[in-house]
Amino acid sequence: MTDRHVLDFTRLTERELEVLLLLASGEQNRWVARRLGIAERTVRAHTTSIVRKLNLKSRFEAALVSNLYADDIRGVRV
Numbered sequence: 862m863t864d865r866h867v868l869d870f871t872r873l874t875e876r877e878l879e880v881l882l883l884l885a886s887g888e889q890n891r892w893v894a895r896r897l898g899i900a901e902r903t904v905r906a907h908t909t910s911i912v913r914k915l916n917l918k919s920r921f922e923a924a925l926v927s928n929l930y931a932d933d934i935r936g937v938r939v
Contacts, residue, residue: 870937880907885927
């Protein structure tokens with residue numbers, strides 16, 4: 862991620878935003894899945910989509926973004 866990288870959280874679905882916020886906890890996908898009441902495989906799919914839509918390199922980078930921009934992410938939610 863560069864300084865010029867623009868993070869457009871509006872491209873994410875409501876569920877992707879929820880997953881993204883929980884990634885900041887550093888917990889495993891299994892915990893995120895239990896917390897949201899969805900399958901672990903679904904968490905992996907959402908995480909892949911988040912990384913792709915935000916043009917990130919990894920789940921780890923998504924977790925960092927979530928931690929740094931939590932207020933912005935929450936602001937997107939309706």
